[in-house]
Amino acid sequence: MATREEELLAPYLQVRSVLGVDGTPVGPEPDLTPDQLREIYRWMIFLRVHDQRLLTLQRQGRLGTFAPFSGQEACQVGSAYLLEPRDWIFPTYRDHGAMMVHGVPEVNIIRYFMGDEWGSRSPDGVNVFPISIPIATQLNHAVGCAWASKIKGEDAVAVGYVGDGGTSEGDFHEALNFASVFNVPAIIFVQNNRYAISVPLHRQMKSRSIAQRAIAYDIPGVRVDGQDVLAVISVFREAIDRARSGGGPTLIEALTYRYGPHTTSDDPKRYRSQEEVEEWQARDPIERMRRYLVARGLWTEQEDEDLWAWAREQVAAAVAEAEAMGRPDPAAIFDYVYAELPWHLREQKEKLLAELARRQGEVKSHG
Amino acid sequence: MARMTMVQAINDALRVAMRRDPRVVVMGEDVGVNGGVFRATDGLYQEFGPDRVIDTPLAEAGIIGTAIGMAVNGLRPVAEIQFDGFLAPAHEHVVNHLARIRWRSRGRFTAPVVVRIPSFGGIRALEHHSESIEAWYMNNPGLKIVVPSTAYDAKGLLLAAIEDPDPVLFLEPKRLYRAFREEVPEDYYTVPIGKARVAREGRDVSLFTYGAMVPVALEAAEKAAQEGIDVEVIDLRSLMPLDVEAIVASVQKTGRVVVLNEAPRTAGAAAEIIALINDKALLYLEAPVIRVTGFDVPMPYLLSEDLYLPDAERVLAAIREVRSY
Numbered sequence: 187m188a189t190r191e192e193e194l195l196a197p198y199l200q201v202r203s204v205l206g207v208d209g210t211p212v213g214p215e216p217d218l219t220p221d222q223l224r225e226i227y228r229w230m231i232f233l234r235v236h237d238q239r240l241l242t243l244q245r246q247g248r249l250g251t252f253a254p255f256s257g258q259e260a261c262q263v264g265s266a267y268l269l270e271p272r273d274w275i276f277p278t279y280r281d282h283g284a285m286m287v288h289g290v291p292e293v294n295i296i297r298y299f300m301g302d303e304w305g306s307r308s309p310d311g312v313n314v315f316p317i318s319i320p321i322a323t324q325l326n327h328a329v330g331c332a333w334a335s336k337i338k339g340e341d342a343v344a345v346g347y348v349g350d351g352g353t354s355e356g357d358f359h360e361a362l363n364f365a366s367v368f369n370v371p372a373i374i375f376v377q378n379n380r381y382a383i384s385v386p387l388h389r390q391m392k393s394r395s396i397a398q399r400a401i402a403y404d405i406p407g408v409r410v411d412g413q414d415v416l417a418v419i420s421v422f423r424e425a426i427d428r429a430r431s432g433g434g435p436t437l438i439e440a441l442t443y444r445y446g447p448h449t450t451s452d453d454p455k456r457y458r459s460q461e462e463v464e465e466w467q468a469r470d471p472i473e474r475m476r477r478y479l480v481a482r483g484l485w486t487e488q489e490d491e492d493l494w495a496w497a498r499e500q501v502a503a504a505v506a507e508a509e510a511m512g513r514p515d516p517a518a519i520f521d522y523v524y525a526e527l528p529w530h531l532r533e534q535k536e537k538l539l540a541e542l543a544r545r546q547g548e549v550k551s552h553g
Numbered sequence: 554m555a556r557m558t559m560v561q562a563i564n565d566a567l568r569v570a571m572r573r574d575p576r577v578v579v580m581g582e583d584v585g586v587n588g589g590v591f592r593a594t595d596g597l598y599q600e601f602g603p604d605r606v607i608d609t610p611l612a613e614a615g616i617i618g619t620a621i622g623m624a625v626n627g628l629r630p631v632a633e634i635q636f637d638g639f640l641a642p643a644h645e646h647v648v649n650h651l652a653r654i655r656w657r658s659r660g661r662f663t664a665p666v667v668v669r670i671p672s673f674g675g676i677r678a679l680e681h682h683s684e685s686i687e688a689w690y691m692n693n694p695g696l697k698i699v700v701p702s703t704a705y706d707a708k709g710l711l712l713a714a715i716e717d718p719d720p721v722l723f724l725e726p727k728r729l730y731r732a733f734r735e736e737v738p739e740d741y742y743t744v745p746i747g748k749a750r751v752a753r754e755g756r757d758v759s760l761f762t763y764g765a766m767v768p769v770a771l772e773a774a775e776k777a778a779q780e781g782i783d784v785e786v787i788d789l790r791s792l793m794p795l796d797v798e799a800i801v802a803s804v805q806k807t808g809r810v811v812v813l814n815e816a817p818r819t820a821g822a823a824a825e826i827i828a829l830i831n832d833k834a835l836l837y838l839e840a841p842v843i844r845v846t847g848f849d850v851p852m853p854y855l856l857s858e859d860l861y862l863p864d865a866e867r868v869l870a871a872i873r874e875v876r877s878y
């Protein structure tokens with residue numbers, strides 16, 4: 187006989203899936219057209235190519251510290267694919283995939299990791315908050331943003347992204363509580379990739395799942411196979427529908443894995459085994475989707491080759507564009523501190539510009 | 554003696570402290586199995602085990618809050634906050650409890666916690682990883698604030714901080730972690746908190762600074778020497794308390810002062826030092842004091858980091874100006 191506790195927890199330990207590891211359906215498929223299915227697949231390949239390319243650029247010294255998401259493409263695409271332009275996302279440093287799916291140009295992402303503040307500036311009409319590096323803080327912003335939609339009588343939804351480690355911060359719990367108390371149209375999306383840098387999940391929490399934390403806040407909580415893009419899309423469809431129709435927040439936990447280092451400053455060999463990485467690579471979200479599409483007759487090998495080539499071209503073009511942009515205008519570090527430049531910043535700005543002009547003059551006269 | 558980088562000297566200090574005092578525990582994010590993201594705690598987990606080298610959950614308020622409780626109950630926690638910008642979630646505990654537990658319990662309780670924080674800019678890091686937070690806490694009574702700039706001082710000051718009866722914020726200039734190697738004694742020694750160090754003697758101009766700006770100051774002093782200006786560089790080492798005697802002595806000697814910090818200009822450590830000179834040594838001055846600082850802007854992303862950080866040229870310009878006044 188199951189204990190009461192086990193009965194209570196069971197729904198929060200169960201993992202929702204649509205595709206098995208070999209791509210055969212094991213659960214109800216979301217209602218998507220063949221074009222949509224192909225588009226989803228195209229996004230995942232584009233993100234993989236983008237990610238690998240940026241990793242290489244960093245190794246070549248052409249980019250600053252970089253946080254790769256390879257392995258988490260199903261989460262990146264599945265969480266953003268169904269959102270409408272009026273919806274919002276509040277990403278971490280590892281969610282630039284979702285940012286692009288929701289409309290941020292790739293060039294912005296590259297400029298951001300090159301170290302240009304303009305990379306944090308989403309185009310007008312693209313409701314993507316700048317990447318938040320202070321862990322879990324963005325969740326309260328997402329909840330507040332969703333709350334504002336509700337207060338204004340609008341139906342836009344906000345998604346707050348966070349990692350498994352981030353669930354230990356007070357902000358995570360405060361965000362869930364606010365979302366629950368005020369019944370706001372927010373989705374808290376946890377990508378549980380099992381590590382916070384080197385710290386494994388069992389060191390973050392004794393709970394048996396992250397999803398079960400929804401019990402305490404009395405909101406829906408679901409666990410999903412994060413390597414299965416159709417499953418991620420399915421749970422997001424339900425959460426978005428609920429939020430839009432006034433049903434309140436949802437906590438989603440996706441089980442996933444990052445293939446690469448935490449960032450380019452990290453050496454994952456110090457805390458995890460190569461076997462573990464390979465186990466997860468065998469569950470690759472892209473390969474799984476490819477098999478599904480091929481089995482359904484929606485995709486061919488030739489199309490696959492063309493798609494990878496197309497992605498490489500896209501990324502190469504974006505990199506070229508980003509690298510052609512040069513250094514940001516020095517004046518801009520002052521111009522956006524306040525709406526209007528106070529006297530002391532005006533003074534400091536003039537001083538810096540004069541100094542730069544003088545130094546350039548010196549370089550010229552010496553050269 | 555062994556030749557050590559600053560980060561090795563810090564690692565050595567922690568090991569020495571843990572061997573001689575069983576009350577010392579090290580805690581923080583990634584400090585155990587991984588040995589810290591800068592490897593400052595490398596090897597400690599293997600030697601002292603998971604009860605004394607603690608990989609905590611990702612929660613700074615939890616880290617500092619529990620460290621306070623541990624310290625009140627007899628341990629000597631050395632907490633690592635992974636980067637300067639991430640002390641923010643623990644700000645509550647630092648200002649509302651750590652800094653004032655002795656005061657509000659009228660001495661019944663104390664929290665001798667050391668908070669080690671890789672600090673300041675210059676390593677081309679992502680946002681929030683290059684902050685200068687010293688002034689936030691200088692204005693908050695009850696904390697000592699220490700900033701080493703050499704490997705020798707890093708070890709001796711950290712051991713002094715662990716021994717100190719009061720909480721210490723130990724700001725480690727991450728830019729200097731591996732910038733040089735120096736002779737460092739392998740055994741126990743302390744460098745007193747509250748004492749500045751004359752990094753370079755000089756007669757014409759006093760240059761007060763600390764942390765990652767010390768090498769910048771020395772470079773500027775070398776350049777000034779080529780122009781016949783003899784600059785005295787004082788490495789303050791401790792911002793709370795400040796070494797008022799060393800500051801006044803140098804001002805008396807030179808009468809001309811430049812103060813250098815990489816933090817934003819307004820209400821930074823430099824402003825406090827100038828106020829102190831005004832209080833204690835104004836009549837020795839032969840020229841207005843000049844401060845060289847960062848700008849009053851958020852720390853720029855890496856492509857613009859060098860625009861922000863004071864360099865030897867900026868310091869040299871100030872030296873010339875104060876000399877020729």
Ligand SMILES: Cc1ncc(C[n+]2csc(CCOP(=O)(O)OP(=O)(O)O)c2C)c(N)n1
Pocket residue numbers: 280319320321348349350351352353379381382383448582611613635639642
């Ligand atoms: C408040 C705060 N503390 C510490 C850090 C340093 N840090 C950056 S990422 C990270 C681990 C995050 O792990 P997780 O939430 O699981 O997300 P993942 O990186 O695995 O995607 C840490 C400790 C930070 N950015 N912010």
Ligand SMILES: [Mg+2]
Pocket residue numbers: 349350351377378379380381382383
């Ligand atoms: Mg994680």
